[in-house]
Amino acid sequence: MKEITAKELEKKLSKGEQVNIIDVREDEEVATGKIPGAKHIPLGQIPKRLNELNKNEHYYIVCRSGGRSGSACQYLIENGYNVTNMVGGMLDWEGETE
Template identity: 45%
Template sequence: MINSIENDDFYQKMQNEKLTVLDVREKVEFIDGHVPMAQNWPLSELAEKYSKLDTSTSYYVICRSGARSANACAFLQDKGLNVTNVTGGMLAWKGEVI
């Protein structure tokens, strides 16, 4: 089972903690606007790059709606990483976009 967090809870958590956020949308989507502090790790490149992620870090994974991030979380979790899917993705995000 994949861990998930509701968008509003994620927003609140970001206000109180420094989170490591992976945005798995493609580069052009990321450039159009993303959650502050997010790193762009496109789903299309994840299989070849995931080994650069630290297994001791907790990652919050976001995309446009929550579907690609759920797929990314399933993949990363299978690789031994601690991941949480942000449900609703950027469509539900009410915070600042940079």
């Protein structure tokens, strides 16, 4: 499974790179702030919301600490998606939030 650190992802955003970020945390966690532009799909909803994701796109998957996003990545990889797990999750995120 491909991995990226919070710092590396923050650098991509600050350079203006077009990135697709999926936040798999629960509603109450996302309410405390998410990476600007991230799409919120709670982990448990991923199987029934696959139609919202494009297999031709690359996605960065984010959660609180990197565990749930790892599970989401595993599931998405098995279903033919190109994904990267943000290790350390939002606990390591020092960039802007919305």
